[in-house]
Amino acid sequence: xxxxxxxxxxxxxxxxxxxxxxxxxxxxxxxxxxxxxxxxxxxxxxxxxxxxxxxxxxxxxxxxxxxxxxxxxxxxxxxxxxxxxxxxxxxxxxxxxxxxxxxxxxxxxxxxxxxxxxxxxxxxxxxxxxxxxxxxxxxxxxxxxxxxxxxxxxxxxxxxxxxxxxxxxxxxxxxxxxxxxxxxxxxxxxxxxxxxxxxxxxxxxxxxxxxxxxxxxxxxxxxxxxxxxxxxxxxxxxxxxxxxxxxxxxxxxxxxxxxxxxxxxxxxxxxxxxxxxxxxxxxxxxxxxxxxxxxxxxxxxxxxxxxxxxxxxxxxxxxxxxxxxxxxxxxxxxxxxxxxxxxxxxxxxxxxxxxxxxxxxxxxxxxxxxxxxxxxxxxxxxxxxxxxxxxxxxxxxxxxx
Numbered sequence: 001x002x003x004x005x006x007x008x009x010x011x012x013x014x015x016x017x018x019x020x021x022x023x024x025x026x027x028x029x030x031x032x033x034x035x036x037x038x039x040x041x042x043x044x045x046x047x048x049x050x051x052x053x054x055x056x057x058x059x060x061x062x063x064x065x066x067x068x069x070x071x072x073x074x075x076x077x078x079x080x081x082x083x084x085x086x087x088x089x090x091x092x093x094x095x096x097x098x099x100x101x102x103x104x105x106x107x108x109x110x111x112x113x114x115x116x117x118x119x120x121x122x123x124x125x126x127x128x129x130x131x132x133x134x135x136x137x138x139x140x141x142x143x144x145x146x147x148x149x150x151x152x153x154x155x156x157x158x159x160x161x162x163x164x165x166x167x168x169x170x171x172x173x174x175x176x177x178x179x180x181x182x183x184x185x186x187x188x189x190x191x192x193x194x195x196x197x198x199x200x201x202x203x204x205x206x207x208x209x210x211x212x213x214x215x216x217x218x219x220x221x222x223x224x225x226x227x228x229x230x231x232x233x234x235x236x237x238x239x240x241x242x243x244x245x246x247x248x249x250x251x252x253x254x255x256x257x258x259x260x261x262x263x264x265x266x267x268x269x270x271x272x273x274x275x276x277x278x279x280x281x282x283x284x285x286x287x288x289x290x291x292x293x294x295x296x297x298x299x300x301x302x303x304x305x306x307x308x309x310x311x312x313x314x315x316x317x318x319x320x321x322x323x324x325x326x327x328x329x330x331x332x333x334x335x336x337x338x339x340x341x342x343x344x345x346x347x348x349x350x351x352x353x354x355x356x357x358x359x360x361x362x363x364x365x366x367x368x369x370x371x372x373x374x375x376x377x378x379x380x381x382x383x384x385x386x387x388x389x390x391x392x393x394x395x396x397x398x399x400x401x
Contacts (some may be wrong), residue, residue, distance in 0.1 A: 003303050004344040006241040013380055014358045021389035024185040029207040032388050032395040034379065036372060041382050046205045046396050049354075051234075055218035057351075058264040060275045062200040063223040064193035067159075068166025070178070073121040073136060081121060082111035083136060084169065085162070086197060086230055087250075089147055094195045094227065098159035105139065109146045109230065125164055127154055134165060159194060169197045171392050173231070173359070180298055186392075187375070193252070195227035201392045202272030202355045220387050222260050225273040226251035236361055246302040246338045246363065251278045254332045258282075258322050265315045269352045273364050276350055281337040283348040284308065286317030289324045302338040305345060343369040347378055352400045357383055359389040371399050 025031050027040045033107035035042040035052055044051075053059075069085040090105040097104050110116060121136045130152040140147040152161055168178035168186050178186075188203035190211070214221065231247020240242045251274075261268060261279070270276035287310050289295050301370045314318070325333060340363060347370060355381065358364035379397070388395045 002305050003242040003306060004342060004343065006342055006366070007239060008236045008241055008361050009239070009242075011052065011362070011365045011376075013377070013384075015360055015384075015390060016195070019384060019388075019390045020173060021391060021393035021395075022176060024181070024393045025389070028134060028158065028185070028189070029205060029210055032382055033205075034388065034395070036375070036379055036397065039375060041379065043382075043386060047210060049210060049398065050213045050217050052215065052398060053217070053219050054267070055188070055267070056220060056264060057174040057267045057269055058220040058260060059146040059223060059269050059271050059354075060261075060279055061188075061190060061203060061213070061221060061223045061271045062226050062228075062274045062278070063188075063190055064200060064225050064274075064347065065194045066136060066168065066187050066196045066199050066228075067194050067199040068162045068183075070167040071123075071136070071162075071165055072167065072383070075121065075125060077115075078159050079115040081116050083148060084109040084111070084197070084230065085148075085166075086145060086249065087199040087227070090235075094193075098157060098194055099229055100158050101155055103149065103151045104158050104295040105147055105149050107145045109144075110138075110146050110148075113146070118149050120162040123165055124330065127164070132156075134161060142367060169230075171198065173233075173391060174393070191222075193225045193227075195225075195250075197230050198228040198232050199392065200226075200228060200272045200274045202275075202396065204393070205396050206271075219265060220260065222257045223276060224253050224257060224278050226278050228274055232274075234363075235359075236363060241340075241342060242303075244340075244363070246340045248338050249274070249277070249279070249335050250334060250336050252332060252334050253278070253282065255322070255330065257326065258318060262315060262318050262322060265318065265349070267351055268349050269354065270317060270350045271354045273353075273355055273367055274357045276353055276367065277339055279348065279349045280305075280341065281335060281339050282321060283314060283317045284339070285319040285335060289320045290317070293324070293375060295324070298333065298335040300339050301334065302340050305339055305341075317348075321392075341367040341370050343373060345370045347371065352398060354396060354398050356394050356396055358387060358393065358398075359391065368399065371401050 168182040
């Protein structure tokens with residue numbers, strides 16, 4: 001396998017703290033929009049987005065919903081323990097786990113773990129004028145995460161428990177505690193499927209009014225679901241990117257979306273890096289199905305895209321998926337992906353990308369370079385010099401391939 005040599009220092013830039021948006025802009029949709037097309041940069045307001053999209057462009061949104069994933073406990077000694085829920089362990093399925101009413105097990109990251117040697121932690125709540133208790137206990141300790149068992153003594157679902165006790169899992173670089181406004185603003189207006197511990201932030205700018213304006217113009221929209229994990233904030237600590245281990249994420253796609261992608265294969269726009277990773281992963285899934293009609297392992301590994309010999313055109317690759325799901329009477333299917341998109345990656349499906357401005361030395365910044373090459377430096381220089389706001393609560397860009 002030929003893995004490209006990429007030095008992470010080539011994707012560094014000076015991001016001053018004051019350029020990071022610590023809070024969302026006053027009104028959703030009022031953020032700035034940088035458009036990069038034909039090597040030219042235009043600065044507009046995000047409300048102007050429909051003016052730069054043509055009829056029959058197909059926007060792919062990620063409809064994942066952020067869960068209140070941060071849980072705070074306090075021991076009798078006064079030590080504070082924070083539990084960051086990552087993904088369900090048992091039951092493994094998100095929807096099943098959220099519907100449980102007595103006990104679940106989750107993969108978690110524990111803050112101040114050294115103060116939690118053993119035993120149960122507990123919190124007390126009041127629901128319908130009755131006291132109840134919520135408990136957490138470590139079942140297994142691993143290098144990167146712990147398996148935590150949560151139990152409670154009332155009839156609330158685990159989804160309701162998280163809403164009751166949990167806090168919005170703001171990115172660590174915001175360096176502040178979540179408030180009540182974050183429950184609404186760190187969530188897209190079209191969020192539906194619970195499971196993310198980080199927002200698909202490119203979608204935070206959209207309002208129902210902007211979506212209606214897009215529809216009126218004839219711009220098409222569809223939704224996939226990719227539950228964003230904490231790995232999205234995982235820094236690249238290796239000098240050479242080929243030594244970096246990419247995180248795994250689950251995504252779900254419905255049959256009707258596959259059909260819509262095939263029908264509009266030349267005009268696909270990804271809303272956010274998670275949507276981009278999903279639709280690009282679909283291409284390689286189609287390749288795998290073409291080689292193995294009885295494929296059962298729907299997984300795209302980190303470097304798989306860089307060693308593909310069977311180069312189907314993009315429409316044929318997605319048709320392989322449609323034929324497969326029709327043959328197996330599927331309306332929806334799940335895939336896991338570790339795909340890493342670097343400047344050496346040749347985009348298969350996406351025509352353009354709507355996205356925020358990303359951290360220095362990050363895999364997401366390399367993903368931008370897959371669209372524009374070294375022009376990313378010009379784009380980011382312009383954004384910095386023209387007071388664009390950076391990162392999750394920052395401003396937006398529309399970048400054409």
